[in-house]
Amino acid sequence: MLDVNVIDDPATALVAIDPVRSRLLSEIREPISAATLAQRVGMSRQKVNYHLRSLESHGLVEVAETKKWGGLTERQLVTTAASFVVSPGVLGPVAADPERELDRLSASYLIALAARAVREVGDLFRRAGEAGQHLATLSVDTVVRFRSAKDRAAFSRELTEEINRLVAKYHDDSAPGGRSHRLTLMAHPLPAPGTGTPNPETN
Template identity: 65%
Template sequence: MLDIEVIEDPAVAAVALDPIRARLLAQLAEPASAAALAQRVGLTRQKVNYHLRTLESHGLVEVAGERRHGGLTERLLVASAATYAVSPGALGSAGADDPARAADRLSAAYLVALAGRAVREVGALARRARRGDRRLATLALDTEVRFRSAADRAAFADELTRAVAALVSKYHDGAVADGRSYRLLVAAHPVPAEDGPSREGPAVGATFAAAQTNAAAQPDPAPDPQTEEPR
């Protein structure tokens, strides 16, 4: 089972987003039979079988094993991934917004376009990496910061921009022939009110250390077209 599958195909997205099939996928984190699922979700076995066949034909569930009851053989199915995400690309041109078209770089629309591009690109790269039996080297930082005032927020944004620009200038080498190009996305948005502020305070140090360990564990051979972004 994959940790996460980014769905790019519109037909697969439509299947996964169907309410009944979404419920069945959620129940298939562990292998189960159609009969067991029918009891859990309160549907007939025939209806569950119909939806399971549709999910299986689109690669969203797979056979995990079989067991026999008397003269009958019962198939056990499991979801193909622990989590699914639908790429904006599944909406075609309506969902493939280009961040470069955004006039306001401080707008929510620009941030959403950047996030959508990250989902599309990382999802595609992860699929290529799996086909080549390779791991995709990535780096992610996640933390929270609570500002005393709008002035502090503006000062933080200015200092962060200068720090990132300095690091990019230090490490970027556009002339090297066999280097690897990476996108760096830095974003900030308010924490949703229902989530509330973190009780434990920011943990960016631990997050960054874990990310460094993950990146260091990845070999860095010559560029692999299966896991590299187009240049």
């Protein structure tokens, strides 16, 4: 089972975000039969089987094992990943694209950058898996609490200078065996606890 499966097919995305099927996906991270699942979610076995067939045909669930009970064969199904992310690429030409954003300090530009990361890394992750290879990535995630807007501006300036210094040190356009990597830095206020609004102390 994958840790994360990035869905980049529109038809599969529609199947995954259907409320009933999404709930079923959340219930089958461990192998389970259709009969047991139907009892757990309070639906008929026929309805559950219908939705499971759709999930299976789109690669969202798979058979983990089969058990024979008398003359019957019971299938135990499980999700193909612990969690799923829908790639912005399923939206086609209207997907967020940082190349179309002019204000690089805007929230919309940051969202477009994040969307591009999901799209690009998701595609690379899928290809690496198909080739049986490991995809090398680097992620840094931390929280910094600024005393003031002045300190935040100073931090941004110093961080930009340091990144530019490191890029200049290690970047080599002429390296015959080199490979380009995309480096994206993001910063945004944390939502206030229990809400979806920015924390006013970090504005």
